[in-house]
Every structure is written in structure tokens, then in C-alpha cells.
Amino acid sequence: MRTDELIDRLGRDVAVAQPLPAPGIRTAMWTVWAASCLVVGGVVMLAIMSSAGVTPGPLHLVQQGAALVTGILAARAAFVSVIPGWNNRVWLLPAIGTAVWGVLLLWGGLRDLRALGTLGLTSQSDWPCVVSMTVGGLVVGAPLVWMLRRGAPLTPGLTAFLAALAALSFANIEACLARPHMFALTVLLWHGGTVGAVAALCAVTGRRWLRWPDLTTQ
Amino acid sequence: MDEPLASDEHLARLMARAQQGDTNAYITLLRAITPRIRQLVRARHRFLGDGDVEDVVQEVLLSVHAVRATYDPARPLMPWLSAIVRHRLADAGRRHVRQGAHEIGVDDLDVTFQAPAANSREETFGDPEALSQAIQALPPGQRQAVELLKLRELSLKEASALTGMSIGALKIATHRAITSLRRALRAGNDE
Numbered sequence: 001m002r003t004d005e006l007i008d009r010l011g012r013d014v015a016v017a018q019p020l021p022a023p024g025i026r027t028a029m030w031t032v033w034a035a036s037c038l039v040v041g042g043v044v045m046l047a048i049m050s051s052a053g054v055t056p057g058p059l060h061l062v063q064q065g066a067a068l069v070t071g072i073l074a075a076r077a078a079f080v081s082v083i084p085g086w087n088n089r090v091w092l093l094p095a096i097g098t099a100v101w102g103v104l105l106l107w108g109g110l111r112d113l114r115a116l117g118t119l120g121l122t123s124q125s126d127w128p129c130v131v132s133m134t135v136g137g138l139v140v141g142a143p144l145v146w147m148l149r150r151g152a153p154l155t156p157g158l159t160a161f162l163a164a165l166a167a168l169s170f171a172n173i174e175a176c177l178a179r180p181h182m183f184a185l186t187v188l189l190w191h192g193g194t195v196g197a198v199a200a201l202c203a204v205t206g207r208r209w210l211r212w213p214d215l216t217t218q
Numbered sequence: 219m220d221e222p223l224a225s226d227e228h229l230a231r232l233m234a235r236a237q238q239g240d241t242n243a244y245i246t247l248l249r250a251i252t253p254r255i256r257q258l259v260r261a262r263h264r265f266l267g268d269g270d271v272e273d274v275v276q277e278v279l280l281s282v283h284a285v286r287a288t289y290d291p292a293r294p295l296m297p298w299l300s301a302i303v304r305h306r307l308a309d310a311g312r313r314h315v316r317q318g319a320h321e322i323g324v325d326d327l328d329v330t331f332q333a334p335a336a337n338s339r340e341e342t343f344g345d346p347e348a349l350s351q352a353i354q355a356l357p358p359g360q361r362q363a364v365e366l367l368k369l370r371e372l373s374l375k376e377a378s379a380l381t382g383m384s385i386g387a388l389k390i391a392t393h394r395a396i397t398s399l400r401r402a403l404r405a406g407n408d409e
Contacts, residue, residue, distance in 0.1 A: 084298045
């Protein structure tokens, strides 16, 4: 097909395309959804699972605050990454949020070592949280993916990674509130490992579900 | 021939109207940005041929069409467009490398199959002198049959009339002559 013919064809097919809201507004819309899921999921999880007798302390709440900020920053960065012409260092703020979150968990681990004499690496496995975070991440992340697909898949791997980080950060909060952990390092290894593994998987497969239109199907 | 380049403000206004479904504004916009896209593609990927450049230009136009809702009318259009071009060029570059790793360009395919026996040029014997000597070494009856039927390309009937041999005898002599020639030439090649 000649380029002039393509232009005529695209012109004939043009329909109203309202500009997408700014990334900040889209982030706020998604955060409302994620927070709703957090509340509902937390209540359900509390009802069906034991709390392991651990009362969340102030540091625990600060850690969850860091996870919350990381999730919001990652979601905003994901929305920014699908807008052509925006800053391509969108990953910087969520990277800082993730680092702060990790440092807080490490600090919690050191406090556990001082207080209990162990890091608790072998005392707790956390498969229920891996499952609940993965399922919760899917529920929280599905609308995020749907919203991102309306954008331009300029960097599909990075966008997918940020989306997974955002969704799993919220899912992590739900898992931690519903099933508080005795050792901070358990959270770092099991929750952090789940976030890392799922986000890496999304980054690798992102190009498959965040795609440009195919020339041959137009 | 590329048209003169329109100003960025004008393009931004056209895009804003196109987002409201204005067909004329959209076609005008696409025609205006096409030379710019072509220019960007040629400048950044000099290794692409004209056909490949046009493929990338069309991919960019399709991408612009698909994600036109991501354009914010309050912002300039060219950074938005340049980002799309840059990423589509990166995709084209990756595709180019991927194809280059698996495909070999051939201008003139002079063989039809991998086996030498299957190629038509192998049907012609490469050494006429050896063939001539092999024919001279044949028994007189076989040599005469080959000369009349294969070299002078007479019909069996004509050859029979000339030699006084029956058609059946000519067929047998020719068959034996060809077998002898094949054996003699193969032996010559092996030495």
C-alpha cells in the first residue's frame, strides 16, 4: 500500500479520540481502585486467616507506608511511560521508593536480630503470602494494564515492570496487614522475592501484551 | 516531492481538531507530518533502503493513529511525534538485525537444488575433448548409432534408412553406447 493511500484510509477511519487524562489523574483513579481492593481484601483475609499473634508496630506501619508510596510512584511512572515525549527517566522515583522500602525492611531485620537474637530466616516460610500477593496483584493490576494499553507501548518491558511493582506493592500491604510477620527479613525475602520475580516476568513478557498496532491488520 | 514543513503550532491545532474527529484536519495533519517523519527516518537510519524507509513511515503513521489520544493539545506536537518515530525506528532496527541473522539476500539464484545432479547446468558435459575420445573408442555400430541419433539428431527411421540397421538394433546400440560412454567418462573424472 502506498503512503498516500494509507493516509486517506486512516483519515476515513478517524473517530473522536478524547485526550487521555494526565498521568497524575490516571494514577489517582487507579489508586482509588487499589485502595478499595486493599480494604476489601484485608477484611476478607483477616476473616479467613490467623494473624499469627503479631501486633504491628510503628516500624511495621512505616514499612507499609513506604510500600504504599512505592506503589503509587510506580503506577504514575507506568502511566508516564506510555505518553510519547515525556521524561524517559520515569523509573527513578519508584526506584528510590523501592530502595527506601528495602532499607526499612533491612533496618527491621537488624532490630529483630538485636531484640530476638535471630533474623528468622529459617523459622518462617511464607507461601500463603506468595499466593495471596500474586492473586491480589492480578486483581489490583488488571485495570492498570487495561488503562496502560490505551497508551503508547514505547518501552513495554519497563512499563510492564512498573505496573507489576505498583500492583504488588499494594498486594504486599494487604498480605502484611492480614498476616503480620514476626521477622522483617521474612517480608524482605518472601514478599520482595515475589515482587521481584513477578515484575521480572512481566518485564520479559511485556512486549507481548503491550503492543503497537500491526501493519498487516489495519 | 516533499511539501514545505508546517509550523509546530499549526500541527498542534490540527491534531487537536483531529482528536475531535475532524477528518479534513486529520488528513492534512498526516500529509504535513509525513515528510518530517521521512526526514527523521532517513537521518537516523541511513542503512535503510527507500522501501524500508517507507515501511517505517507507514508504521509511524499507524502508531500515530493508534495512540493519538495520548497527545495533550496543551503541549507541542513534535516532541510527541519524535518520541514515536524514535521508538518505531528502534523496533525497525531490531527487526532489521533479526532478519539479517536469518536471511541471505540473493540477487540471482543460479542453482535450483542443492544436489549438483539436479541442476540443469550439470546436464552439459564440461569436457568435449574427453567426450569425443570416448565416442571414437566405441565399437563401429554403437559409434555410428550415437553419431546419427545423438549428434546429428536424426530420427530412428532416418538412421535406419541410412545404415540399413533395424530400428530395434539402433535402439540397442544407442543404449549400449550411452552406457559405455557414461562409464568411460566417469572413470576419466575419477582419475
